[in-house]
Amino acid sequence: MSTSTLPHAFPPDVMAQLREVAEVDPDLVVEDFHAPRAREALAEAEVLVTGWGCPPVDASVLARAPRLRGILHAAGTVKSLVTEACWERGIWVSSAATANALPVAEYTLGMILITGKGLFTQRDTNWTAPGAQIGGIIEGIGNHGRRIGVVGASRIGRRVIELLRPFDFEVSLADPYVDAAEAAALGVRRRQLHGPDGLFATSDVVTVHAPEVPGTRHLVGRAELALMPDRAVLINTARGSLVDTRALIEELRTERISAVLDVTDPEPLPADSPLRSLPNVRLTPHLAGSQGNEIARLGLVVVEELRRVRAGIPLAHPVDRSGLSRAA
Structure with missing residues (x-):
């Protein structure tokens, strides 16, 4: 070493x-x-x-x-x-991959919870700003009943599912190697990636935990991003190549969805990458793993x-x- x-x-x-x-x-x-x-x-x-x-x-x-x-x-x-x-x-x-999966899963859980509290939607910290609150309640945020889509039942994906259990989330999983019986044992709903009932179309948060292999390059591309509901969040702690960076930038520029990226393609990003300045992106420098x-x-x-x-x-x-x- x-x-x-x-x-x-x-x-x-x-x-x-x-x-x-x-x-x-x-x-x-x-x-x-x-x-x-x-x-x-x-x-x-x-x-x-x-x-x-x-x-x-x-x-x-x-x-x-x-x-x-x-x-x-x-x-x-x-x-x-x-x-x-x-x-x-x-x-x-x-x-020690299983041990290294824990901090990544903890990072993912933290990002799911904090984005549900309005990390992207509540940009103004001035509590007296007009329209900031209606009747003392901030509209459009919250984690109760939030729909979480997990892409990949890897060690990390499974640990994320485990950490999500105590919360009031609806958790779905897309993984070609997991059948309905195993998904039920994990306590999640098995979905395909695409279609009106697919994981991307039915998740408020999509968190990517698939491996980097030839078949997963640009697993999340233009078609998948377009399926995500308005105000949905994409979290990627796997590998940057799993997400089509150009397609993601195009979708983020509409401000329809947001993204939390611990990994990127390329990595590190060029200094002039739009991902560094878009308001609906949070970048961390590949630190989700053990630190x-x-x-x-x-x-x-x-x-x-x-x-x-x-x-x-x-x-x-x-x-x-x-x-x-x-x-x-």
């Missing part, structure tokens, strides 16, 4: 727990598997503890790691580091997985090779 990642994923208390269950050199942080110290460590390594900034574990790396049995990733996706050579060698892989002290939660997942390995218990968060093609 990168040297900047280590102290956040493994602060002193978490590093102490790691050293209780594994022989690890806390001063050796590998950013280049070809560096001399890395080559020496690989010769003896049984498990790689990885994180943000880890280079690919390819055949040349595995050739120098004859004892390697597993990879424990203190972050989300492993697509950038786990290669076909790892699977062919029979290396087992675990990821600050939340990153230590990812290191704790690695510690717990190592304890399971030592006890001969199956991993709690194994990565399934067959599911990677449709995972984030």
Whole structure:
């Protein structure tokens, strides 16, 4: 992992727990598997503890790691580091993606709640402005009975659904891999994306949690945006490529809908992008995932997985090779 990642994923208390269950050199942080110290460590390594900034574990790396049995990733996706050579060698892989899903889901819930309170519709903070209130009640806002559409039953999508349960929302889900029975078990209504009864047409908020794969590029395009009701909100914490940026800008310029974007395409946005100045857009710099002290939660997942390995218990968060093609 990168040297900047280590102290956040493994602060002193978490590093102490790691050293209780594994022989690890806390001063050796590998950013280049070809560096001399890395080559020496690989010769003896049984498990790689990885994180943000880890280079690919390819055949040349595995050739120098004859004892390697597993990879424990203190972050989300492993697509950038786990290669076909790892699977062919029979290396087992675990990821902290489930732990990283929690802060993204919390961010999403927060944005759903605050947009329902008029983040976009109530721009004037002057309570004495004419028409600001009618009979002491602000019109056109509120979260009671709000219709939430979740696109993608990913780890994050499912966590969002879980966090929404205590609230008075009507929650729908669109995911081609979820049938009616599973949707019922999740406590949501299963919908198609399109049509008059589809998710985009029947949601006050659409929150995107699908993976970035070839089939999801511009999943949210001109046709989908046009279906959204007036005053609806689009939230994207997945990947920028899932939303057609040009189509979104065109729709936002009508001021008919609003958007909360933690990810964009391109990322970062050009300085002159209209998304930076439109009043019905809130941009955050890809911060919905683990930040600050939340990153230590990812290191704790690695510690717990190592304890399971030592006890001969199956991993709690194994990565399934067959599911990677449709995972984030």
